[in-house]
Amino acid sequence: xxxxxxxxxxxxxxxxxxxxxxxxxxxxxxxxxxxxxxxxxxxxxxxxxxxxxxxxxxx
Numbered sequence: 001x002x003x004x005x006x007x008x009x010x011x012x013x014x015x016x017x018x019x020x021x022x023x024x025x026x027x028x029x030x031x032x033x034x035x036x037x038x039x040x041x042x043x044x045x046x047x048x049x050x051x052x053x054x055x056x057x058x059x
Contacts, residue, residue, distance in 0.1 A: 029037040048059040 029040075029042045031037055046059075047057055049055040050058040
């Protein structure tokens with residue numbers, strides 16, 4: 001009985017872990033010549049602006 005209760009507790013807690021305002025994104029990394037970069041590590045930097053594309057940086 002304890003195992004079943006623990007399972008349902010974990011299941012219910014995982015329901016709150018979802019982000020309601022998330023977004024999906026797919027992209028292709030290319031080098032300076034426009035060739036696709038495959039099977040390599042790439043670094044990304046995201047900047048979120050507050051009110052517009054030129055607004056103050058929020059994050």
